[in-house]
Amino acid sequence: MAEKLHFDLVSPEKLLYSATADMVVVPGSEGDFGVLAGHAPLISIVRTGVIDVKGSEDGADLKIFVRGGLAEVTPAGLTVLADEAMPFEDLKAADLDARIKDLEEDVADATDERARRKAGEALDQLRQVRALLN
Amino acid sequence: MPSLKSFRVRIASVKSTRKITKAMQMVAAAKLRRAQAAAEAARPYAQRMELVLSNLGASMKDNPGAPKLLAGTGRDDVHLVIVATGDRGLAGGFNSNIVKLARQHIGKLVAAGKQVKILAVGRKGRDQLRRDYARLIVDTIELGGVKQVGFGLAQSIASRVLDMYEAGEFDVATLFYSHFKSVISQVPTEQRLIPAEVAASAAAPKVDLGGAIYAYEPDESEILADLLPRNVAVQVFRALLENAASFFGAQMSAMDNATRNAGEVIDKLTIQYNRSRQAMITKELIEIISGAEAL
Numbered sequence: 001m002a003e004k005l006h007f008d009l010v011s012p013e014k015l016l017y018s019a020t021a022d023m024v025v026v027p028g029s030e031g032d033f034g035v036l037a038g039h040a041p042l043i044s045i046v047r048t049g050v051i052d053v054k055g056s057e058d059g060a061d062l063k064i065f066v067r068g069g070l071a072e073v074t075p076a077g078l079t080v081l082a083d084e085a086m087p088f089e090d091l092k093a094a095d096l097d098a099r100i101k102d103l104e105e106d107v108a109d110a111t112d113e114r115a116r117r118k119a120g121e122a123l124d125q126l127r128q129v130r131a132l133l134n
Numbered sequence: 135m136p137s138l139k140s141f142r143v144r145i146a147s148v149k150s151t152r153k154i155t156k157a158m159q160m161v162a163a164a165k166l167r168r169a170q171a172a173a174e175a176a177r178p179y180a181q182r183m184e185l186v187l188s189n190l191g192a193s194m195k196d197n198p199g200a201p202k203l204l205a206g207t208g209r210d211d212v213h214l215v216i217v218a219t220g221d222r223g224l225a226g227g228f229n230s231n232i233v234k235l236a237r238q239h240i241g242k243l244v245a246a247g248k249q250v251k252i253l254a255v256g257r258k259g260r261d262q263l264r265r266d267y268a269r270l271i272v273d274t275i276e277l278g279g280v281k282q283v284g285f286g287l288a289q290s291i292a293s294r295v296l297d298m299y300e301a302g303e304f305d306v307a308t309l310f311y312s313h314f315k316s317v318i319s320q321v322p323t324e325q326r327l328i329p330a331e332v333a334a335s336a337a338a339p340k341v342d343l344g345g346a347i348y349a350y351e352p353d354e355s356e357i358l359a360d361l362l363p364r365n366v367a368v369q370v371f372r373a374l375l376e377n378a379a380s381f382f383g384a385q386m387s388a389m390d391n392a393t394r395n396a397g398e399v400i401d402k403l404t405i406q407y408n409r410s411r412q413a414m415i416t417k418e419l420i421e422i423i424s425g426a427e428a429l
Contacts, residue, residue: 010182012285012371014175030351043186044351045360070361072186075346081182083285083364 003037006077007053009064009085016085017064022055024078026071035078042073046080048125050088050132063088065129096130138414141407145400152396158224159389166317166382172282173314173375180368187365189348190358191330201355203362206329207305212249214304215240216295216327218311218373219259220381221277226388228312228320228381229258235322236310240267251304255291255374283378288371295370296363299328311373312380318387320380327369330362 007024009017025034027049033042046069053062069082103123110116191204217236219229236259243250252267254260254274263271275291277283295307307328313321325331350357 008178010179012176012179012288012368013172015178028351033351041346041348042351043190043348043357045357070183070186070357070364072182079182081179 004055005035005037005039008077008079009051009066010079010081011085012083016082019053019057021053021057021062024054025052026078026080027051027066028071035073038075039073039078041075042071044071045069046071046082048122049129051080051085065091091129091133093130093133096126096133100126100130136410138407138411141403141410145403145407148396148399148403152393152400155389155392155396159386159393162382162386162389166379166386168282169375169379169382170314173372173379176372176375180372183361183365183368187330187358187361190354190361201359201362203299203328203366204330204358207302209305210248212251212304212306213243214251214253214295214298214307214328215243216253216255216291216307216309216370217259217263218309218370218377219254219256219262220377221257222381223258224388225381225385226391228384228388229256229262231320231322232310232312233259233262235324236263237266239308239310239324240270253295256377283371283374285367285371288374289367292363292367292370295327296366304328309369309373311377312384314376314379314383317383320384325369325373327366330365 004020004022005024007017007019007021008015023034023036025032026044027047029045029047032049033044035042046066048067049065051064051066053064056062065086065088066080066082067084069080072079072081100123103119103126106119107116107123110119215236217232219232223229240250240252250267250270252263252271254263254271255277257274257276260271260274273294275294277287298304299307306326309325309327311323311325313323315321
């Protein structure tokens with residue numbers, strides 16, 4: 001096996017996850033990107049979506065739901081700063097539906113173009129995650 | 135001379151006070167440990183954030199297109215003073231020290247003819263500031279019964295501040311909180327929140343990129359625009375965590391003092407009690423003896 005990538009997932013409250021993996025797919029704001037060991041240095045905004053950890057220490061693949069944040073790739077590894085994160089399996093369809101509904105209201109209530117666009121983007125991203133859940 | 139009974143009552147009452155302060159001290163010690171752990175757990179995120187921000191901010195600062203949160207509004211007229219204190223007292227000088235520093239700052243601003251708005255986080259700070267600056271307080275955020283400071287709370291405070299900034303209600307925001315240095319030392323601290331204080335890139339710790347440079351996705355200015363509001367929330371969160379740890383540290387030493395003091399009072403009262411009891415016995419003996427002699 002090739003060199004492993006060191007991957008840290010950090011929330012404002014604590015270090016959530018720290019492990020090595022073969023590859024980590026991060027939902028960047030400009031599209032998903034996969035990070036392998038030795039990736040060039042990169043800083044990217046993370047959209048709401050699912051981080052895919054392939055070939056983690058115990059061999060299993062791991063999916064983690066994240067909401068917003070920042071990804072940083074350095075020679076030392078990949079660090080994702082997430083506002084919120086939880087294992088994908090723990091994600092409840094009902095919770096997501098409630099949030100989607102909230103956001104739909106936000107879009108409807110938005111007074112200026114910028115706020116509407118922002119809420120709309122967040123809504124699209126959540127809907128994509130919701131679609132994955134089925 | 136007070137009666138023996140009144141001594142006994144007073145000793146009993148001080149003893150129960152001592153029990154309470156002792157219990158509070160131990161509770162504060164346990165909570166302090168938790169608060170410290172929370173503050174430590176939050177560090178990696180804040181550090182990373184600072185690193186990225188200082189890398190980006192230094193190059194963007196002099197750019198005319200720099201976000202308002204970084205460059206400021208270009209004015210210096212209206213100051214927002216955010217005073218983060220606790221909701222409760224019985225923690226020595228914890229709340230008063232923060233308020234004292236904030237008050238000096240406000241006093242200086244008012245003397246310089248600036249307009250000041252106060253956002254009080256925590257009930258105690260508001261109560262103390264209301265005496266002098268009732269008109270200036272725009273809002274109070276009560277911490278309520280939150281046991282553990284969550285990021286959600288910090289985010290709601292930050293979004294409140296950001297909304298006000300967007301609406302042009304102030305130019306400069308300063309945050310006051312208590313920096314947790316150690317259990318016996320908490321230093322009230324002021325920190326400029328908006329415009330963001332970005333450490334000079336030379337002083338900031340650099341990540342070794344092995345000669346490569348960062349690629350940015352989407353681009354630097356957009357990342358910065360996304361990062362700066364988040365940074366405000368992180369700074370507020372850090373202040374709240376520091377405050378929580380400081381509060382319990384201050385409460386612990388205050389209650390330790392109170393417990394020791396109560397012990398001293400009890401000792402003193404017990405001596406007085408024994409003396410007056412002895413005096414009474416002696417007096418009775420004298421009465422008996424003199425009575426017998428008279429026969």
